[in-house]
Each structure stands twice: as C-alpha cells, then as structure tokens.
Amino acid sequence: MNIKESFDYIIVGAGSAGCVLANRLTACGKYRVLLLEAGSSDWHPLVHIPLGWIQISYQAAFNWGYSIEPEESTHHRAMYWPRGKLLGGSSSINGMVHIRGHQEDFNSWRDAGCTNWDWDSVKPYFERSERHAGDNTQRDALGISEVEHTEASELFIKSCVSLGLERIDDFNTGDQEGVAYYQSTISNGRRQSTAHCYLKPAKQRDNLRVVTGALCEQITFEDQRATGVVISKKGQSIHYRAEREVILCAGTVNSPQLLQLSGVGPVELLQKHGIKTVVDLPGVGQNLIDHIGVMAAYKVSGTRTVWDEMNPLALVVQLYRYLRHKAGLLNFPSSHVGAFFRSNAAQARPDIQLFFMPVGGDRDEHNRSVMDKTSSVTAMIQHVRPTSRGGVMIKSASPTDLPAIHANYFDTEYDRQAIVAGFKRIRDFFNQNPIAAHCGDEIRPGAHIQSDEEIFEHVRKEATTGYHPVGTCKMGTDALAVVDPELRVRGVGGLRVVDASIMPDIVAGNTNAATVMIAEKASDMILASAAP
Ligand SMILES: Cc1cc2nc3c(=O)[nH]c(=O)nc-3n(C[C@H](O)[C@H](O)[C@H](O)COP(=O)(O)OP(=O)(O)OC[C@H]3O[C@@H](n4cnc5c(N)ncnc54)[C@H](O)[C@@H]3O)c2cc1C
Numbered sequence: 365m366n367i368k369e370s371f372d373y374i375i376v377g378a379g380s381a382g383c384v385l386a387n388r389l390t391a392c393g394k395y396r397v398l399l400l401e402a403g404s405s406d407w408h409p410l411v412h413i414p415l416g417w418i419q420i421s422y423q424a425a426f427n428w429g430y431s432i433e434p435e436e437s438t439h440h441r442a443m444y445w446p447r448g449k450l451l452g453g454s455s456s457i458n459g460m461v462h463i464r465g466h467q468e469d470f471n472s473w474r475d476a477g478c479t480n481w482d483w484d485s486v487k488p489y490f491e492r493s494e495r496h497a498g499d500n501t502q503r504d505a506l507g508i509s510e511v512e513h514t515e516a517s518e519l520f521i522k523s524c525v526s527l528g529l530e531r532i533d534d535f536n537t538g539d540q541e542g543v544a545y546y547q548s549t550i551s552n553g554r555r556q557s558t559a560h561c562y563l564k565p566a567k568q569r570d571n572l573r574v575v576t577g578a579l580c581e582q583i584t585f586e587d588q589r590a591t592g593v594v595i596s597k598k599g600q601s602i603h604y605r606a607e608r609e610v611i612l613c614a615g616t617v618n619s620p621q622l623l624q625l626s627g628v629g630p631v632e633l634l635q636k637h638g639i640k641t642v643v644d645l646p647g648v649g650q651n652l653i654d655h656i657g658v659m660a661a662y663k664v665s666g667t668r669t670v671w672d673e674m675n676p677l678a679l680v681v682q683l684y685r686y687l688r689h690k691a692g693l694l695n696f697p698s699s700h701v702g703a704f705f706r707s708n709a710a711q712a713r714p715d716i717q718l719f720f721m722p723v724g725g726d727r728d729e730h731n732r733s734v735m736d737k738t739s740s741v742t743a744m745i746q747h748v749r750p751t752s753r754g755g756v757m758i759k760s761a762s763p764t765d766l767p768a769i770h771a772n773y774f775d776t777e778y779d780r781q782a783i784v785a786g787f788k789r790i791r792d793f794f795n796q797n798p799i800a801a802h803c804g805d806e807i808r809p810g811a812h813i814q815s816d817e818e819i820f821e822h823v824r825k826e827a828t829t830g831y832h833p834v835g836t837c838k839m840g841t842d843a844l845a846v847v848d849p850e851l852r853v854r855g856v857g858g859l860r861v862v863d864a865s866i867m868p869d870i871v872a873g874n875t876n877a878a879t880v881m882i883a884e885k886a887s888d889m890i891l892a893s894a895a896p
Pocket residue numbers: 376377378379380381382400401402403421446447448449450451452453454455457458459460461462463578579580581613614615616618619622698830831832833863864865874875876877879
C-alpha cells in the first residue's frame with residue numbers, strides 16, 4: 365500500500381459539514397487539511413439551478429442510492445433514501461428549505477448531557493452560518509433568501525389562519541408555531557450548498573487539498589489513537605496520515621458504517637464480520653431517527669399554479685425571468701410556504717411540519733418525477749418529533765457493500781397517531797376558505813380514505829422519507845453515546861465525528877441548517893483544542 369503524505373487534519377466527506385470544516389480549519393493558514401470525497405465534483409448545472417433539485421436529488425451519478433430494509437410498518441417497501449455523493453454532499457441535492465429547529469430541541473440536547481449545546485449556545489453559530497438577503501458582507505456563509513410569494517400560497521396561508529394558526533414572519537427565531545414563507549438556501553438564483561458557500565472560497569488556499577473520487581475504507585489506529593485513513597481511488601489503495609485528527613463528516617449512514625468497518629462499534633457486530641475490535645462502542649449505528657411524510661393533492665381552478673406555466677410561451681417567460689432577474693419558477697426550492705402545529709393539545713410544542721407546493725405530482729417506479737396533468741396543489745406533512753428509533757449496521761467487512769438501514773418507522777403509538785392527525789389537518793386546511801373555494805377533487809389519496817385506520821394504511825403504503833436521518837453517532841454521556849459533547853469518539857484519541865449523525869435527537873424541521881451549525885461550532889472546538 366502506498367503511504368502518501370501526512371496532514372494535520374483529515375476530513376472524510378465533503379458534505380454539509382465537511383465543507384464548512386475544510387474552510388474554517390484552513391482559514392488561519394497554520395494547519396494542512398485533506399478533504400476526501402467519495403463522489404465527484406458538483407459540475408452539473410442542475411445542482412446549481414434551484415428547481416433542478418427535482419432531478420438531481422434522485423440522479424444515480426450523485427447519489428449513494430440507499431434503500432431501507434423492508435419493514436412491516438411501511439408495507440415492506442424498500443423505500444429509497446437519497447444521500448448526496450458529490451462535493452457539498454446532501455446540501456448539493458437537497459430541497460433547500462432552511463429551518464434551524466425549535467429552541468427546545470437544543471435545550472433538550474443540553475438536558476441529555478450535551479453541555480453547551482442549548483439554544484443560547486448554538487444560536488451564534490446559526491447566525492455565523494447565514495448571510496441573509498441584504499447582508500452585503502463577504503463572509504463565507506450560506507446565502508439565505510425568501511423566494512417570491514404566489515397567489516395560491518397566499519390563499520393557503522389565509523386558510524391556515526382561518527383555522528387558528530398564527531401568521532408569523534420567521535420560523536427561525538426559536539419558536540416555530542404558525543404559518544409562514546420558508547427561508548431557503550438560495551441566493552442570486554443559485555443553490556447555496558456548502559461546496560459553493562464554504563469550499564469554493566477556500567479551495568485556493570495552499571494548505572487545503574481536496575480529493576474527489578476517494579472512498580475512505582478504513583480509519584487506521586495505533587494504541588487506540590486514530591493515525592490516518594486508507595482510501596481507494598481508481599482501484600488504488602492509498603494511506604494518508606493525520607498528525608492531529610481524523611474527522612468523520614460522512615453523514616448519518618456512512619459515518620457509523622466507517623466506524624464499524626474500522627473496529628469501533630458493537631463488539632458482537634464486529635466479531636460477526638471478522639473485524640478486529642478497537643473499542644467496543646455499542647451505540648455506533650443505533651439511534652437512527654428520520655422524519656417521514658405523507659401528502660394530499662387537490663385539483664384547483666381560478667388561481668395560477670405550476671401547471672399554468674407548462675406551455676412553450678410561459679416557459680420562455682420563466683426562463684427569461686430566471687436569467688434576467690434570478691426569479692420565477694426555476695428559482696424555487698422544494699417548498700416555499702409551510703406551517704408548524706401540534707398533532708394534539710397535549711404537545712408542549714409543534715410536532716408537525718407542513719410543506720405547501722403550488723403543484724401536484726408523484727414519483728414513478730423509477731423515481732422519476734411525474735407531474736399531475738391538471739392544475740393542482742399539494743401539501744405534505746412530516747412528523748418532526750418522532751420517538752421511533754432504528755439503526756445502521758454493516759452487512760459485511762467490505763467497504764463497498766451498502767450497510768443495512770433499519771428505519772423502524774412508526775414503532776411507537778405516538779408516531780402512528782401523530783402522522784394520522786397531521787394528515788387530517790391537511791384536509792382541514794384545504795376545506796377552509798379561501799383555498800377551499802378553488803379546490804376540486806382530492807387527487808391524492810382520494811376521498812375514499814376516511815377512517816383513521818384507512819389513513820394509517822395509506823400512510824404505510826405511501827409515506828416517504830423526509831430525507832432527514834440523524835443520530836447514529838449520537839453525542840452524549842450515556843452508555844449509547846458515541847461522541848462526547850466535544851464530538852470526540854469515546855474510547856479512542858484523535859478521532860471526531862462532525863455531521864448530522866451526532867444529533868442526540870432530531871430537530872423539529874429540516875436538518876441541513878443544524879448540521880452546518882454543528883460544523884461551525886465544531887471548528888471552534890477543534891481549533892481551541894489545537895492551540896498551544
Ligand atoms: C433529497 C434530499 C432533500 C433534502 N431536503 C432538505 C431541505 O430542504 N432542507 C434541509 O435543511 N435539509 C434537507 N435535507 C437534509 C440535509 O441535506 C442533510 O441533513 C444534510 O445535508 C446532512 O449533512 P451531512 O454533512 O451529515 O451529510 P452529507 O451532506 O450527506 O455529506 C456526507 C458526505 O460524505 C461523503 N462520504 C460518505 N462516505 C464517504 C466515504 N467513505 N469516503 C469519502 N466520502 C464519503 C458523501 O459522499 C457526502 O458528500 C435533504 C436531504 C436530501 C437527501
């Protein structure tokens with residue numbers, strides 16, 4: 365095996381977290397950093413044009429192509445789980461909805477033993493990671509904006525308000541309850557991936573090396589200390605050494621997989637696959653948490669939807685608006701209007717998130733997006749505080765074998781009740797004026813589905829991942845914690861995990877913003893511990 369160079373820090377995975385760290389750790393110029401990415405560059409134009417997410421998020425060339433293990437609770441479907449495999453990781457293929465989470469999400473992390481991860485401690489890092497429209501500073505941060513409002517969205521908002529939801533200005537103050545326009549990671553007509561916002565400005569630094577097409581296969585250890593990694597690139601095996609730390613940013617599926625392949629994990633699992641144990645850490649791969657969502661779509665008339673743009677003249681106008689003004693349909697995220705509310709009155713804070721879209725459609729059996737052939741609108745709800753827990757486990761000692769993902773959706777009664785209650789609220793909103801006056805038939809799932817049992821059966825057959833898996837290398841101090849509150853892997857030296865997998869519990873909302881915040885905060889901790 366080739367022993368190549370050594371670096372101060374080796375970052376595995378150039379995703380939402382990895383690109384932030386690569387920027388921050390090289391900024392002072394003192395440390396040599398190697399950033400390894402299994403996927404390719406983010407060259408494809410559909411990565412950068414916001415509406416391109418519909419295609420790019422399922423495109424095999426930029427995706428790990430995971431499916432969950434079939435489970436009874438989701439009708440034995442091998443549900444597809446897209447995960448980005450390119451510079452920017454999932455931030456280069458995601459739906460661009462920008463949500464920090466509820467302040468109590470982070471206060472509960474603190475209460476679970478994660479000192480300094482309460483709302484007051486993390487808020488400054490959210491602020492550091494965001495550059496809102498009108499902020500003309502040249503800071504390296506995510507460009508954040510609100511895309512234009514539409515008439516159909518206004519109708520929907522008014523119906524939510526008629527049903528008692530408060531219209532609010534901003535979901536990101538720490539208290540989310542209400543209905544509002546989403547902020548999105550879109551600026552100047554471009555997706556704001558971490559590759560674009562953090563890696564690109566750092567790439568010219570002499571002390572940063574970025575290697576794409578580099579699959580990290582193993583972390584190497586000497587005397588319980590991580591000393592480097594072994595990668596494969598174009599069939600060649602290469603060993604890089606880390607003088608200070610190896611930092612895993614490979615995401616919720618791949619970070620625990622890599623730890624397990626390297627001998628850090630539950631001893632029985634390691635023994636089963638003939639892997640020498642470095643440290644018996646039973647929590648590696650446990651505590652998998654995801655949001656899962658279900659939608660309803662309605663025919664509409666008398667208000668403009670995406671359907672009205674599907675003719676040559678309107679498309680030319682949209683293209684012109686995008687190229688000239690960075691506006692219009694091509695500049696849209698996955699959803700631009702949403703709501704947070706409680707599935708029942710006993711909940712202390714919202715546990716359902718809603719996404720409204722002025723379009724209807726589905727994915728076919730090949731995961732291609734297919735639009736309804738009529739003017740329609742859709743709302744999707746996700747249960748954002750689920751209590752079911754799954755896991756990620758290697759199936760063999762081979763780094764190229766995909767691990768088993770046990771999502772274990774709807775394992776608890778609360779999760780089953782919440783998704784049914786959330787779905788019923790979608791119908792309440794669409795049955796309320798002013799949107800009700802424009803709504804015709806329910807296209808999906810259809811009026812024949814009425815009782816709670818029928819709704820849950822529909823959920824089992826049709827609900828899809830919210831794309832937000834977290835928690836498999838959870839931070840904490842209990843027996844199943846994988847990293848401590850400084851994100852150091854317990855029981856070994858020189859190794860951290862910094863990505864969505866460290867969340868001890870999921871945030872109530874989309875997970876990109878919290879992942880970027882985690883990386884911003886981690887960069888300060890890493891630099892502070894390196895200081896003489
Ligand atoms: C389709 C989709 C839509 C989403 N929509 C939204 C949204 O609208 N808003 C939102 O906030 N969140 C959204 N998310 C979730 C959000 O993007 C993720 O939570 C976040 O990107 C996770 O960041 P991460 O750094 O943990 O992992 P990732 O960004 O996935 O990065 C992991 C990186 O590590 C690389 N890697 C993995 N293993 C190895 C290895 N062995 N060797 C080398 N490299 C490796 C991967 O290729 C990848 O680039 C969405 C996600 C998806 C997939």
